[in-house]
Amino acid sequence: MQFLGSFLPVWIVMFPMVMTVVIYYVEQRSEKMRNALAVATSVVTFLSVLALYPGVMAGKIIEFELFQILPNLAVSFRVDILSFSLALLSSFIWMLVAIYSIDYMCKEHGCNRYYPVLIITLASCMGIFMAGDLFTLFVFFEMMSLISYVLVVHEETIEALRAGYKYLIMTIIGGLALFFGIIITFELGGSVSLSNPVPLISEPSTLAFFAFISFLIGFGMKAGMFPLHVWLPDAHPVAPSPASALLSGIMLKTGAYGLLRVIFHVYGIEFMQETGWTVILAVVAVITILLGSAVAITQDNLKRRLAYSSVGQMGYILLGISILNERALMGNIFHIFSHAFMKSTLFLAAGAIILKTGKKNIKDLGGIGRQMPFTMFAFTLAALSMIGIPPFNGFLSKWTLSLGAMDAGVPFYVLILLISSLLNGLYYLPIIIAAFFGEEQGEGHKHEFVKINEAPYKMLIPIAILAVSCLLFGLLPSNLPFDLSRVAAEYLLRGGF
Amino acid sequence: MNFSQHLPALIVVVPLLFAFVMPLLARWRKQWCVPVTLGAIIFSFAAALQMAFQVMSTGPFSYYMGDWPPPWGIELGIDYLAAFAALTINGVGLLIIWFGSKDLLHELKPEVLGWYYTLYLLLMASMVGIVITNDIFNMFVFLEICAIASCGIISIKESRDCIEAAFKYLVLSVLGSGAFLLAVALLYMVTGHLNFTFMAEALPEAMVLYPNNLLVAMGLLVVGLGVKAALFPLHVWLPDAHSSAPSPSSAVLSALVIKVYAVAMIRLLYLVFPRELLGIAPVMEMILWMSTLAIIIGSMFAIVQDDIKKMLAYSSIAQIGYVFLGVGLMSESALVGGILHIFNHATMKSMLFLAAGAFIYGTGARKLSELKGIGHTMPIPTIAFCIGAFSMVGIPITSGFISKWYLALGALDVGRPFFTAVILISSLLNGIYYLPIVVNAFFSKPEEAVPAPKQLPREMLVPLALLSFGVILFGVYPSLILGIVYRAAQLLLGL
C-alpha cells in the first residue's frame, strides 16, 4: 500500500500518456470509442488525483524517483498540498472540458488530432504539478507548451498559424530562460530537487539574481505577465473554445505554480524578504492587471476580450505571490481556483454561442440571452464573479488578497484591485446587458419570435457545473478550494514541509 | 597472438582492403557492393565496440604497427576519446550508407556507384585512422585521404555545383593540410619526435628554448584543422559543399567528417601541447570567441536560407561551434558537453540530412516552401525531422538537451555565464529556423496540388527510425555513453 501510494503520482502522469497512444489507435476505427476513451481517461485521472486526498490532507508528502538522467538530475515526482490542489483543479476542469468537447468538436475537422493532444496535455499538466524537481517540472512544462501548440493552431487558419508561431517562439524563449534559471540553480545548489530541506540558493549573488529573472521570464511568459503576455491574446482566441478554456483556465496557472515553487523552494521566503526581489514581480503584476483590464475594454472579439481579461486576472495571482504573507498567498491560491472556474465557464459559454450562432464579436451578441438563456445565465454568473461582486468566489479571492495586502501594509494594492474590478465591470456588464436587453442584430429578426436554441446538454452540463461552483465556493464559508488554499498557504510559509 | 589484439590495426585496414577490391566487385559483381560495404563497416563497428569495452575495463592501450615500438614505429593509441569517436564514426556511418544504398540509386549514375562505395569505405577508414593514431605524421596521411575522399563523394554527383563546391573544398582542405604539415615540421624540429607521447614529453623543454616555434606551430594547427572543421571564419567552403552533395554525402560530411578534425584538434591541444603554453598564448580564448561567433552567425545565416540542405549546412557551422566551445572553456563539464555533442550532433544532423534526402527522394522538393504539408504524405521522415529539430533546439528528453546542459554547466563552472547565454540564444535561433519547417510540414497546405510522393523503401526508413530512436534514447538515458565521455574528458584534462 505504501508503494502503491507513492506510485500514484507516476500513475496519474503515465496513465493519460498511455491512453493517448491507445486513443490514437482506437480512433482509426471508431469515433465513439475515441470520445468515450478520452472522457474516461480524464475521469480516471481525476479520480486518481482524488485518491491522494486522505494522504495529502494528513500532511504526508509523497515522493517518488522514477529514474536518473544524469547525476543529481532525475525524473522524480512529489505531491504536497499545493501540487494536490492544482492537480485536483486541473483534472476536474479537464474532465468537464473533455465532456464538453464531444459535442463541440463533432463539427470540427481533425478530431483525431484533437483528442490525443487533449489527453497528452493533461498528462503533461499533471506532470508539472506533480514534479519532484525543477528538471522534471521543466520537462513537462516544455512538453505541455509545445503540445498545446497543436491546440492553438487547431483551426489551421492564417491567423491561427500566425498566433501559433508567436506562441511557439515565446514558448521557446520562456523554455530557454527556464533552462538558464535551472542550470544556475543546479550550479549554485548542486541539485534541483524540490524536496531539499533548505532552499537551494541561500546566498544572494549576481548569478542568483540572473536565475530569478530567468525564472520570472520563463514562468511569467506562461502566466501572461507583462510584457511577455503578447502571445496570449492572440493564441487563446484562435484555439477551439474548449482548448481556450484550458489554456486560460489551467495552463496559465502552471506559470504561477512554477513561480510559487521557485520563490518558496529555490530561494526561500527569508531570502526573498531580505533581497526584496519580489518588488520586480509586484511592479509587473500591477502593470499586468491594469493593462490587461484596460485593453480588454477595447476588444470586440468576445474570446479576445476574455483573453485580455485573463491577462488581468493573472496579474492578481502574480501580485498575490509577490506579497509574501499568508493571507495574500491564500487569496492568491484561491484565486487560481476561482479564475479557473470563472474563465472556463466564460470560454465554454462563448464556445456554445459560437457553435450555435457563429457570432464571435460582441456587437453581434445583442439579444443572445433570449436565444440561449441558459448559457448566458451561466456566463452572467461567471462574469459577475469576475467583477468581484459578492457572494461569488471572485469576491472571496479578491477580499482575501486585499486583506493580505493590508497585512503587508500596502493599501495601494487594494486600490489597484478596486480599479481593476471597476474595469472588469466596464467590459463584462455591457455584454450581459446587451445579451439580455439588447436588440438583435440583422434584418428580419426584430419582431420574430425568439427561438430557444441552446447547445446540446453535454455542453450545458459542464458549463452549469462550473457556473454553479463559482457561486457555491463563494457562498459557503468553508469549502474545499478555500480550505486547500489555506492549508497550502500555511504549508508554503512553513518552508514547504 | 589472438585476434582481438590486432583490432586497432584491423579497424582501419579491413575497410581499406575492401575499398581496394570494391572497383573489381563493381565491375563483375555489382550486387555485392552494398553488402560488402555494409559488412566492412559492421566489422569496424564491432571492432570499435570491442575496443570501447576493452578501454572501459582495462584503460587506454596502444598498438605498435609492425611491432616497432615508438618512437621508431607508428603507434595507435586507443584512449577513451579515440574509442568513443571510432564508435560514433562507424555507428553513424553504417546507418548513413545503409540509407544511401537506396537513395544513391537515384542521385548517382549507375556506373559510378561502385566508386562511391570505394570512396565511402576509404573515408570511414581514414576517419578512424585520424582518431586512433598516436603519430602526427600518420595523422597527416589520414587527413589527406580523408580530404580527397570527402571531396570525391561530393564531386561524384553529376552537377556543376558539386564540382565547384568540391574544388573549393579541395583547395581549402589542401591549404589546411599544408598548414598542418608545416606545423608537424616545426614540432619535429624542436622535439625530434613524431609520436604524441614523446612529443608531449619533449615539449616543455623545447618551450623554453623555442617558444616562437611552438606558438606558430600551434597557430598553424588550429588554423589548419580549423579550416577543415569549418570553424568560423574558416567555414566558407562548407555551405556549398554540404548542400550540393548527394544526401548521404552531406550527412556523412556534416555529421562525421568535420567532427573528426575537431577530435584531432582536441587530442593535439590537450595531449601534446603543454598546459603552460596555453597560458602564454590566448589560443583557448580565441577558440572560444571563434566558436561563439560560429554559433551566432551560423544560426543567423541558417535563418535566411530557403534551401533545406543549405540551412542544415549553416546549422552545422553553428553546431561545430558548440563542440569548440566545450573545448575552449577547459572545464570538465564543458569538455564533456563538447565531446558528447560530437556524438549527439552526429546522430541528429545525419538524421536531419537523411530526412531531407528522403524528402528530395520522395518529392524532389528542396525548397522549404515546397515542403508544406509533407507531414501528411511522408510521415516517418517528417517525424524524424521533428525529433532532430527538437533536439537541435535542446528540448528535454532529446539528446541535444544533454549536451547543452553540460556545456551550459561548464560555462558556469568557470564563471562565465556569458557563454551559457550564448548557448541559449543560439537555441532560440535554432528554434526560429527549425520549428517553422516542422509546423509547415504538419499544419500548412501546399499551394498547388502535388503528386503523391514516392514510397520510401525500407532501407531508407529503418536508418531514420534507428537514428530518431537513438536521439531519444541518449536523451533519456545518456549514461550509456556518458561514462566513456567523462573518462575521456578527465584524461584530457589530466584529472
Next chain:
Amino acid sequence: MRKLLVLFFLAVIMVVMVATVVEMPTIGDPANVTNNEVPRRYVEDSLRETGALNVIASILTDYRAFDTLGEATVLFVAIAAVLSNLKAH
C-alpha cells in the same frame, strides 16, 4: 584593394615566419634534438633489423610501413576520385 590586403596578409605571415626562422635550431648542427635515438637506431640497426641497405627504404617499408600503406591509399583514393568524377559527367 584586395591585392593590398593579400600583400599585407602575406607580409604578416612572412614576418612571423622569419621571426621563427631566426629562432630555429641551426641547420645541420649535429647537436640538434632531431638527431636523437630515433635516426640513430634507423641508421645503426636497420641492416640487422630489416635487411635493407637503404635506410630510407627500410623506414618506408618497415618501420613506418603504415604510412606507406596510407600513401598508397592516397594514390588509390585520388584515382577513385578522379575516375568517379570523370565518369559521372
Next chain:
Amino acid sequence: MSITEIVLRLHANSYYFFAILLFIIGFHTMLTHNNLIKKVIGMNIMDMAIFLFFVAIGYVRGGRSPILEPGVNHAFINPLPSALILTGIVVAVSVTAYALSLIIKLYKHYGTIDAEEIMRIRGGGSL
C-alpha cells in the same frame, strides 16, 4: 637582437628562410590568381616549400645520404624527414591529379577556368 645577428641567423638557416619565402610565393600565387590551373600550381609550390623545409630539418653537417655500405663508417643525415617527405610528395601528386580532373570538369561545365568568371556564372560569393 641586432640586425646583424638576425641576418647571421637567417644566413645560418638559409634553407629554412628560402623555404618560407617559397611558401609565401606559392600562397601569393594561390590567392591572387584567378586562373584555376595557376591556383593549383601555387598549391604545388606551397607544398614543395613545405617539403623543402621538412627535408632541411634532417640535414646533418657532413652527413651522407643514408645508404649503408657494410664495413664503412660514415656520418649520415637523418633519414626520417626524407622518408616522410616521400610520402608527402605522393600526397601532393594525388591532390594535384584530382584537382586537375576537377578543373577539366569545371571547364566542361562553365567553359572557363577563371574563378571570377565561374563565380559570376553561378552568381555566388567569391572563393
